[in-house]
Amino acid sequence: MDVASSVECYIKEHNVPSEVALARIxxxxxxxxxxxxxxxFKYPTLFPVVQRVTSLAKSMTLLFLDKRDAYTYSKDFKKTxxxxFVKHIPL
Known part of the structure; x- marks a missing residue:
């Protein structure tokens, strides 16, 4: 009843072991x-649009850092x- 991950799809589609799929992805x-x-740098005239897209893409690294899926399993993401956003940085 689970949706296949990108790694599982790659393994099935290319008939490779999981290590190869992880490396390729x-x-x-x-x-x-x-x-x-x-x-x-390539599209300086479109900078406002490019900046929004890059910001969204960069935020995904927080959700999928260290090969974990904090989007699906949000309890793992709570500490991050x-x-x-909550804990103050000690001075």
Whole structure:
């Protein structure tokens, strides 16, 4: 009753072991990250739009950091949110 993850889909589609699928998806993420970081320089006239898209993409790293799915399992994300928005930084 669970929806397949991107890793599971890649394994099934390409008939590869999980290690290969994880490595390949990690390379997709790295390539996408490079593209996102280059976008403001490639399209300076569209900077307000590009900035919003890159901000959204960068926020996804908080949700899926360390190969965890904090979007689906939000209890795992509670500590991260508290550390960013609730707890004060000691001076």
């Amino acid at each position: 990690s390379s997709f993420v790295e390539d996408a990250w490079k593209t996102i970081n280059q976008a403001p 949110l508290e550390s960013h």
